Amino acid sequence: MSSVMDQLLDQRPLIAVMISLVAAITMPLFSRHPNWREGCTLLAATLKLFVVASMLSAVLAGETPSSASILLPQGLSLHLRADPLGLVFALTAATLWVMTSLYSIGYMRAKEAPRQTGYYVAFALCLSATTGLAFAGNLLTFFVFYEVLTLSTYPLVVHTRTAEARSAGRRYLVYTIGGGQLLLAAIVWTQVVAPGAEFVPGGFLAGRTSDVAMAVGFAAFMLGLGVKTALMPLHGWLPAAMAAPTPVSALLHAVAVVKAGAFGVVRVTGFVFGVDVLRAINADVVLAVAASVTIVVASIRALGERNLKRRLAYSTIGQLSYIVLGSALGTVAALTGAIFHIAAHAFMKITLFFCAGAIHVQVQRDNVDELDGLGKQMPVTLGAFMIGACGLAGIPLLAGFVGKWQIGVGAVEAGYPVFVVVLVVSGLFNIAYFFPIISDAFLKSSPVVGTDARPVITAPFVFSAGIAIMLGLFPDAGFHFYSLARLAASTIVMGPNGGGLP
């Protein structure tokens, strides 16, 4: 009996993927019953969070719940298992799905948006794909879910069916499928160099091929993953994709899709190549410089954007490159910061998007210079916005500071203190492009009359702003994101057996 139970418990990574898949298949049956349909979404989201969170104690204790693999020829397999890094991403996505589901219900009903069933179905599929790639045990599995994610996001980008949305959708597909093919080539190359390899903390490619081949392979990986990570100059799709409904931008373009890319960068640098290989071929410096350039240029571009959502999109581009920078530096501190930032940025950025959506629904304002005085009209919304913005700027005691500090420490440890300057400059830019919005909103007088939205819309972002504060004060509270990040980072640097919590 207990062995059956153990086997079932081991299948939890697969079950977590299946829950949202089943929800996606079930929801079309309720297309005429919105309450049932949305109940289905909420139920699936809650169940999924429960299943993912139930693996936390086992993973912290050093276990790896691992589902049975589907065998393919030539030693290949499709395999899901939960390691600390995967769990950080999966927990983030699962938590945010619950919040976004609530918010979507309020937002889509308030806008009386058409085609809501398709919207919820695609959303559930995306979550399935995100969880799958978080738990992927090898590159092939990762790629399968990576491409499913691309496809299931496309209907959401073109959801409004306007010419602008369709053109954004086209651009999105060209970028992501093109990047995906490059990634596929890189994965095939890895398969030939190291047949049937699973992800190993510290990498499995060391000593298997020449430095030149290693450098070319790594470049192909980074170019392929760089599209979803919005590494400049591969970022063109992200601001365009802001044409999607706000909850989509919130979850997918600030959290799931782009994080899939950033998560992939950490996976490939830490679990395929390994820090030592990257240092040997100088790829760490090249990647760190590319990330730094993206951080600075994105911040400057954000200053010039008038549309609030597009400004947030450029802020996302910059923040993602913190994660890339951290994984390129490759010390325990830098990796901890990068992995922690996957979660921290998600909570802060989703707060900002939810607030932008609430402003859009309540007073139909989309541009940053039209928000004068709204702080008095909508104190809860703009208050939450302020917390999220300050967090992203890296102000201490908020979630963004923790990751940034660790990456900075990592930069000094790795012997490249110059990257600390990048972090500081980026923080200043963040203040430069967020502060005017907040000061105008609270200090100027308001030309419009509006109020905070209904609780179903405000509750999710109040909650996420709360988490942003909590993670800043107590990084390890709740789901132990900090311990998980630390655990993943130390295994990457010290190998599968050298890690462990301090």
Added chain:
Amino acid sequence: MTPHLAVLVVVIPLASSLVIPLVGIFSRRVVQTLALLAHVVTLVLALGMLGRVLTEGSWSYHLGGWMPPWGIEYVVDPLSAGMAVLISGMALLTMVYAAGCLDKGNSRHPGLSEALFLLLTAGLLGIVMTGDMFNLYVFLEISSIAAYALLTSEEGPSLVATFRYLLVGTIAASLYLLGTGYLYALTGTLNMADLGVRLSEAGDSMAVVAGVSLVVIGLAVKAAVFPLHGWLPDTYTYAPVAVVGFIGAVMTKVSAYALFRILFFVLDAQAVSGAAVTWLGWLAVVAIVAGSWMALAQTDVRRMLAYSSVGQMGFILIGFSLGNVPAMVGGLFHILNHAVMKGCLFLVAGGVRWRTGATTVNAYAGMGRRLPLSMAAFLVAALSMIGLPPTAGFFSKWYLLVGAVEARAWVVIAAIIVSSALSAIYFFRVIEKAFFHAPDEFNPASERTELPSVMLGPVVILALVVLLLGILNEPIVTHFVMHALPPNV
């Protein structure tokens, strides 16, 4: 009984095609039942053959008891049995589909199209079963002539397109015959196995080079290998709805099979066939990119699919040309995958035209609302054509890429990546129109007009097979494709 399966699988459709027009004089209803029965029996025989060959190994059958090399020999190995299952399966599905859209047409000659369809099936099955060079030519002509007749069963531009196909096809078949003649004059044998042995003793004379070149060029035209594909786009574009699904799915594959069989099983010892394989590889690389590029430029969905076929033939040939195990597995697996997914796409495109008259990409606006299940099947097959996981097309591409990396063929990898990106563009153009555009001025109607179940059934089955081939490719590759490889790989 079971050894006779090899010949029965050809004789049953051949004999039925002769009987059916006679029966058609009396009753139309009986004709359809009889044709359906013949197709089902053929499929069952082919499956039985595959089952036996996988459990008991290959065998050869001597027609009329005449021993080779004088008599005609039929060879049943995993490759030919697998092709036979593919051909008879696709024939059955398209025959069912055709019954849905042919019910009013062609009443002057009841049973004629059914008979021609069976004749075409018999010809293609003969090509894959035979172990005799001249017998292959006979079946090549039987299948071609049946195909010409079927393609002209509708008035309009298909007549001109088919006449061009007839001219090109006849020249190609003559080249093949001429080449076979050279080889016969040199060795005095037409039996493939015997020919291989005798030629390896004879070495590479100019006559051998000429003979092999003629055979290869003839079959390459039939297989629409770039740049010999000129007949294909018009033929597929204007083909009648009922037949394009079958012709588009399997005819070029069977010629590619014949090419593969002759180059790797018969003439594998000749230096000239090595050169031919290398040449075909380079042509395939060009075909992969050029086919996709030309597909991108099309406004007619059927023509787009036709050019995409030109590119996809390149995928099959490049697998053969790279010559290592993963690449050959990819090439052979792609014969199966491409037949299934392209068959599905052509059946949907034909059904859309039959139902709504729409042929251009623009006219597909709102089709996702009007024919939801058919377009869902189209979507699945299109994703497979692009090669996105977890569909069948992803896995054949995966094997090809692994083979290319092992062979250090970086050009091939670049070509496959470029082609996948291009096909993503041209298929998503259709998908975007169908699912994310409201019906517009091209297409004012928006009510649901799903295909009748007789036509929808085959379409949905093919789409499900695309998914199954992807998810369950392990048993297929390990238990079947790996056994179908040439002995010396």
